[in-house]
Amino acid sequence: MNLLRACARPALALPALLDGISALREPEVHVERAHVVRPLMDTVAGEAAPTDEQLTVATRVLGGVMLGAATCFALGKAPRTSATVLATISIPMALVNHPLWTARSRAERREMTSGMASRFALAGAYALASTDRVGAPSVSWRVNQWQARRALEREKALATKVSA
Numbered sequence: 001m002n003l004l005r006a007c008a009r010p011a012l013a014l015p016a017l018l019d020g021i022s023a024l025r026e027p028e029v030h031v032e033r034a035h036v037v038r039p040l041m042d043t044v045a046g047e048a049a050p051t052d053e054q055l056t057v058a059t060r061v062l063g064g065v066m067l068g069a070a071t072c073f074a075l076g077k078a079p080r081t082s083a084t085v086l087a088t089i090s091i092p093m094a095l096v097n098h099p100l101w102t103a104r105s106r107a108e109r110r111e112m113t114s115g116m117a118s119r120f121a122l123a124g125a126y127a128l129a130s131t132d133r134v135g136a137p138s139v140s141w142r143v144n145q146w147q148a149r150r151a152l153e154r155e156k157a158l159a160t161k162v163s164a
Contacts, residue, residue, distance in 0.1 A: 005134070009074055012125055016070035016086050019093065023063025030059040036099045062089065073129070080130050087126035094119030 023030050034055055042049045050058065066089055073082040098116035103109035137145075 005076070005132075009076060009079065009129070012122070012129065013070040013074035013086075015122060016066050016090075017074070020063045020065075020067030020070055023059050024067065027056045027059040027063070030063075031055045033096050034059070036102055037096055065089065073126075080132065083126045083129035083132075087123050087130055090119060090123035090126060094123065 031052055038049075065085065069082040069085040069089075072078050073086060094116050098112045098119065100109060100112050100116060103112050
């Protein structure tokens, strides 16, 4: 791992680590924030909308997943998979934690906009990190090269049979 990745991965993982720890230790705070999107949950899920107890369990599970993915990402263990998990989780979390539609004042709206933009930028960074192959070629490239080599070997084999 080069120096840039060694510094950038832990720095990118830090917000997710803190969010994961917070969700595990204080799920009530996160459940309170989830109440902002409660009308949407009720509309989409109807009678199957989660109760507060279910939201608490879901918050803890999501916090554990976030903590695990952020730890793996920071340590460079399965970085593409963990970055994909973090990118996937980050967008809904940004919407729940920074609900622009509930802002009552201009200052509050500005603060929420800034927070949401930061979280979306972080999700973009995770998405970019999920495609980082650390300089190694992709599987698709390797398959194409293998197919090209095989085709070349077949042509050589045919050429030697024809000339013989």
